Amino acid sequence: MNHRILILSAIVLAVVFSSCERSFEEIIFRDEKLSMKRTNYTGSELRTDGYYIKYDTISGEVWAATQFLYRNGVSCNGYRFSLSESELSEFEEKYADGSYYDKYSGNKLLWGIFQIEGNTIVFEGWAHDHDGKYATFKQYGTILNDTTFHIYKDVFKNEEMVLDNTFHFKQFAPKPDSTNSFIK
Numbered sequence: 001m002n003h004r005i006l007i008l009s010a011i012v013l014a015v016v017f018s019s020c021e022r023s024f025e026e027i028i029f030r031d032e033k034l035s036m037k038r039t040n041y042t043g044s045e046l047r048t049d050g051y052y053i054k055y056d057t058i059s060g061e062v063w064a065a066t067q068f069l070y071r072n073g074v075s076c077n078g079y080r081f082s083l084s085e086s087e088l089s090e091f092e093e094k095y096a097d098g099s100y101y102d103k104y105s106g107n108k109l110l111w112g113i114f115q116i117e118g119n120t121i122v123f124e125g126w127a128h129d130h131d132g133k134y135a136t137f138k139q140y141g142t143i144l145n146d147t148t149f150h151i152y153k154d155v156f157k158n159e160e161m162v163l164d165n166t167f168h169f170k171q172f173a174p175k176p177d178s179t180n181s182f183i184k
Contacts, residue, residue, distance in 0.1 A: 031108070031134040036124045038073040038113045038183055045116050045143050051095075051175065052149070052167035055083065064088070067167055070178040075114045075123055092172060101176040108134055111182045119143045126182075127156060139163070 041048065052067040066078030078100075081087060094100040104110050112125025121141045129135035137156040141149045147169035154161045 031126065032129075032136045034113060034124050034136055034183070036113055036115060036122070036138075039115060041069070041071050041073050041114070041116065043116055045119065045146060046121070046149060047146050047169050047171075050170050050172035051078070052169055053078075054165050054167045066091070068175055068178075069114060070175070072178055073113050073115070074178040074180070074183055075112045075125070076176060076178065077110050077112065077125065095172070095176050096174055098176070105177070105180055108182050111180050113183060116143065121149050123151075129157070141165075 046069060048069045048071055052069070054065055054067075056063045056065075062083045064081060064083040068076040068078070070076070078091070078095075081091065091100070094103075108126050109128070112123055114121060114123045116122075119142055121143055123139040123141075124136055126134040127137050135157055137154060139151050140153040140155075141151040143149045144166075149167050151163050151165040151167070154163050
């Protein structure tokens with residue numbers, strides 16, 4: 001009797017999932033979708049002809065993270081790296097020659113979108129979830145001038161974290177391509 005129930009349950013589940021638009025794997029292992037819609041940025045609150053960079057000192061060593069903003073509303077997070085002037089120049093060479101994009105364009109964690117309203121900027125992107133999926137996060141900031149913004153809050157999985165990250169603009173061209181398979 002238990003064997004029949006098990007087989008019947010498996011058949012019912014197979015029929016249910018085969019009739020859905022999404023597969024069982026997509027339902028169980030699906031990454032979260034962005035809640036914000038990508039919109040073109042037509043404003044002048046922040047410059048987009050370069051990148052933004054923030055510096056931290058961790059264990060006596062200077063580290064940096066970069067943030068590219070594109071007119072199509074896409075953002076690209078540069079990863080953190082130990083910084084010296086020569087190392088920054090090396091990263092800029094990788095940005096300019098396309099090797100950064102070639103290597104990291106398939107990394108969902110680097111991509112996101114942003115929206116600006118007044119002097120507020122909101123970023124949304126993906127981060128690792130403990131379930132092996134990517135969950136979305138939002139970061140909120142204040143635009144101080146057209147070359148500086150301050151991120152003060154991060155929200156991930158309904159938990160808020162206070163941040164104190166100030167990004168400063170650096171003119172730079174050519175920027176990595178903003179085309180990716182994660183944001184339409």
